[in-house]
Every structure is written in C-alpha cells, then in structure tokens.
Amino acid sequence: ALVHACAEMGDIERAQVTIGEMEALNIWPDTVTYTALISCAVNAGEPQKAFEIAEKMKVKGVRKDVRTYNALVHACAEMGDIE
Numbered sequence: 514a515l516v517h518a519c520a521e522m523g524d525i526e527r528a529q530v531t532i533g534e535m536e537a538l539n540i541w542p543d544t545v546t547y548t549a550l551i552s553c554a555v556n557a558g559e560p561q562k563a564f565e566i567a568e569k570m571k572v573k574g575v576r577k578d579v580r581t582y583n584a585l586v587h588a589c590a591e592m593g594d595i596e
Contacts, residue, residue: 516546520553525562528553544570544578551584555591563588 519528528550532542542550547570554562567585570577577585 516542516549516553520549520556523553523556523558525550525553525557525559541573542575544575544581547575548578548581548584551581551588555584555588558591560588560591 515531516528519525519531532546532550535542535546547566551563551566554560554566563585567577567581570581
C-alpha cells in the first residue's frame with residue numbers, strides 16, 4: 514500500500530527505499546508491488562526507469578501481468594514511443 518501511495522505521488526525515491534526496506538525484512542516484492550513501482554516511475558516523469566524496473570522483475574523471476582504491461586505502455590506513451 515505504501516508503494517502504491519508513492520506511485521500516486523510520483524515519489525520514486527521513497528518507493529525504492531520502501532522496496533529496499535521490504536527486502537531487508539525478507540519480504541520480497543511481488544507483481545503488484547513492482548507494477549506500482551513502474552507506475553511511480555512514469556508518474557515521476559522517469560519512464561525509462563519503468564523499463565529498468567521491468568527488467569529487474571525479469572531477473573528476480575517476478576511475472577508481469579496485464580496491469581504491468583498497461584503501465585509499460587503508459588511509459589512508452591510518456592516517451593513518445595508508441596507506433
């Protein structure tokens with residue numbers, strides 16, 4: 514819920530700190546958490562970071578869902594990369 518709130522505010526730094534705190538407590542981010550982080554990057558005006566987060570999901574073995582892909586399409590739109 515905190516990462517989602519950060520996403521709404523576009524506070525990517527706080528969202529990433531929260532993820533780090535979760536991992537330090539052996540609470541591993543899931544699809545919903547990473548998708549919120551992707552949305553946060555887009556809302557913060559850092560759409561390229563959204564793709565870095567998506568790559569991290571892949572490396573960590575976290576599956577993307579329709580909401581994740583929707584957030585990535587939004588990142589493409591912010592970058593002007595929709596054709």
